[in-house]
Amino acid sequence: MTVSSFNSALDVVDFLRGQHAEAKELFAAALAVTGPRRAEAFTKLRRLLAVHEAAEERVIHPRARAEAPGGAQMVQARLAEEEEAKRALAELEGLDSDTTEFTDKLRELQEKVIEHAQREEREEFSWLAREFDPDELMAMGRAARLAESRAPTRPRPDSRVADSALAGPFVAMLDRARDFISGKV
Numbered sequence: 318m319t320v321s322s323f324n325s326a327l328d329v330v331d332f333l334r335g336q337h338a339e340a341k342e343l344f345a346a347a348l349a350v351t352g353p354r355r356a357e358a359f360t361k362l363r364r365l366l367a368v369h370e371a372a373e374e375r376v377i378h379p380r381a382r383a384e385a386p387g388g389a390q391m392v393q394a395r396l397a398e399e400e401e402a403k404r405a406l407a408e409l410e411g412l413d414s415d416t417t418e419f420t421d422k423l424r425e426l427q428e429k430v431i432e433h434a435q436r437e438e439r440e441e442f443s444w445l446a447r448e449f450d451p452d453e454l455m456a457m458g459r460a461a462r463l464a465e466s467r468a469p470t471r472p473r474p475d476s477r478v479a480d481s482a483l484a485g486p487f488v489a490m491l492d493r494a495r496d497f498i499s500g501k502v
């Protein structure tokens with residue numbers, strides 16, 4: 318990372334909002350095409366969702382849980398939605414991306430992820446923007462960007478664990494993204 322890109326780090330709310338917008342675009346892109354182009358868009362989408370959810374889990378949810386009014390309940394609800402998305406992604410990873418089943422499930426996930434993002438923006442992000450000063454928001458933004466800047470662009474082929482419903486490449490990427498943010502790698 319260059320000094321100038323480090324200094325131009327956005328605050329955490331702008332950064333995560335930007336990722337929501339990007340996820341929306343990737344869902345639309347994946348649904349608009351078929352074949353290798355769809356597979357490619359889906360790979361990009363799940364990488365984005367992995368680094369995004371890891372950043373939220375590690376950087377903003379703990380603050381909101383501890384400090385926002387009603388934060389524990391709010392974060393619990395968001396984590397439950399994230400867990401549901403994880404299961405849906407694991408299912409999608411097991412399907413041929415050119416089937417109707419894949420298309421239907423991807424569309425369903427698209428709707429849920431968009432609703433989830435809207436709730437975050439309305440509640441958690443608004444609270445962050447209101448309660449924290451710009452320096453703190455920037456510091457959180459830098460932590461959130463760590464996963465995106467360091468995560469591999471493709472899932473590793475050896476990352477499947479056969480007997481777990483959540484062990485597909487998405488989950489491996491999520492784990493790895495969490496480790497980047499926690500400074501373990």
Ligand SMILES: [Fe+2]
Nearest residue numbers: 370373399437
């Ligand atoms: Fe989220």
Ligand SMILES: [Fe+2]
Nearest residue numbers: 337373434437
């Ligand atoms: Fe989000």
